[in-house]
Amino acid sequence: MTTAFDPIDLSGTQLANRIAMAPMTRSRAAAGRVPTELTAEYYAQRASAGLIITEGIQPSPVGQGYPDTPGLHSEEQKAGWRTVTDAVRAKGGRIFAQLMHTGRIGHPDLLADHPGDLHPVGASAVAAPGRVFTHEGPKDFVTPRELTDAEVRATIAEYAAAARNAVDAGFDGVEVHGANGYLIHQFLAPGSNRRTDAWGGSVEGRIRFAVEVTRAVAAEIGPERTGLRISPGNPFNGIEEPDPEPTYTALVEAVEPLGLAYLHVLEAAPGTRELTLALRKQFSGAFVLNPATEGPTGREALTLIEDGTADLVAFGALFIANPDLPARLRAEGPYNTPDPATFYGGDHRGYTDYPALGG
Numbered sequence: 001m002t003t004a005f006d007p008i009d010l011s012g013t014q015l016a017n018r019i020a021m022a023p024m025t026r027s028r029a030a031a032g033r034v035p036t037e038l039t040a041e042y043y044a045q046r047a048s049a050g051l052i053i054t055e056g057i058q059p060s061p062v063g064q065g066y067p068d069t070p071g072l073h074s075e076e077q078k079a080g081w082r083t084v085t086d087a088v089r090a091k092g093g094r095i096f097a098q099l100m101h102t103g104r105i106g107h108p109d110l111l112a113d114h115p116g117d118l119h120p121v122g123a124s125a126v127a128a129p130g131r132v133f134t135h136e137g138p139k140d141f142v143t144p145r146e147l148t149d150a151e152v153r154a155t156i157a158e159y160a161a162a163a164r165n166a167v168d169a170g171f172d173g174v175e176v177h178g179a180n181g182y183l184i185h186q187f188l189a190p191g192s193n194r195r196t197d198a199w200g201g202s203v204e205g206r207i208r209f210a211v212e213v214t215r216a217v218a219a220e221i222g223p224e225r226t227g228l229r230i231s232p233g234n235p236f237n238g239i240e241e242p243d244p245e246p247t248y249t250a251l252v253e254a255v256e257p258l259g260l261a262y263l264h265v266l267e268a269a270p271g272t273r274e275l276t277l278a279l280r281k282q283f284s285g286a287f288v289l290n291p292a293t294e295g296p297t298g299r300e301a302l303t304l305i306e307d308g309t310a311d312l313v314a315f316g317a318l319f320i321a322n323p324d325l326p327a328r329l330r331a332e333g334p335y336n337t338p339d340p341a342t343f344y345g346g347d348h349r350g351y352t353d354y355p356a357l358g359g
Contacts (some may be wrong), residue, residue: 047093056100059162065102085170103183104144173225181237191240233269
C-alpha cells in the first residue's frame, strides 16, 4: 500500500494524507469578489484532500486579472472566506489560501468598478502577448505600468495584510503564488523584468521581490503557515526564462532559512524534472509537486511519493471532477471525467454536481 494515504505533519498542521488539491481558478465570485455559499460547498466536498490550496485570491484590487475571482482585501471578502474555512473544517479538512497578484495579466475593464483609475502593473512596462477574457469578451493585454520602488514595497505590504486576513478568516496558512506568469514570476523572469534598479538586472535583483514577499508573509503569520509555489521555465502568460536553473536555485537558497511550511513546484515546462530534483534536495521543508502530467487516473503520480521525489502530490483537474479523489485513488477508480466547458464561471454545473463514489 502506498504511503500517499499516510498522515504527514506540515510544520505543525496535521494532514490526513499526502494528496493535495492544486489551486485552480473557477471565476465564480461575482458580487464584490466575495466567495459564496456555493464556494463553501465546493471546497467542503473536497475536504478529504490532505491539503486544499484555494484558487488564486487577489491581495489587492489591482491584483485582479480575471473576471469574478475572489479577493482577501476587504472585510466582506474575509467574512465570505470564513464560511468556506468553517465548512472545510467541519469535514475535517485543511486549507491554505493562495495569494495571487496577476500583475500585467489583466485589463483596466476588470478594475473599472474600483475607486480610482486602476491599471495593471508589472515589474516593467512590457505587455504580455495574447488576450485576456473580460465580461465584454477577449481583449488584448495592455502595457502595464512599471511599479516604482515605493509601490513595490507597498505591494509587499499588501501581501502581508492579505495573509493576516486569511488567517483571521480561518485558513490554516497561505501559499504565495510565484508561478504561471503572474506578478512574482514577472519579476523573476528576464523577459518581463527589464529593471536596472535593485529589483531587477542580476539574478539577485530578480529574485528579490519573491523573497521579500515570502519573508513579509512569513513574518506576519509565521513561516509554519507559509508556502511558496514556483514553476521554473513555465512559458505561460508570455514568460521567457531560457535558463531557469540559476534563478530558482538562488531563490530557494534565499527562502530556505525562513523555515517555510512547504515549497510547491509546478512542472509546466518540458524537461524540468532534473531541476525539480535539485530543488527538492536543496529545500529542507515539505516538498509539494504538481507533476507535468497527472495521467488518465493520476494513480501513477503517487509513485513520486514512494520514490522520494515529493512529500505531497497536487492534483488539478482530477479534483474538479472527483470531489472524493483520495478515495478513488485508493480504490483505483472509477473516475469522473472533467468538463472543461464548465471550468470557469457559471453556476453549480461542473462545480458542485460531480458525484462522489456511491452517488
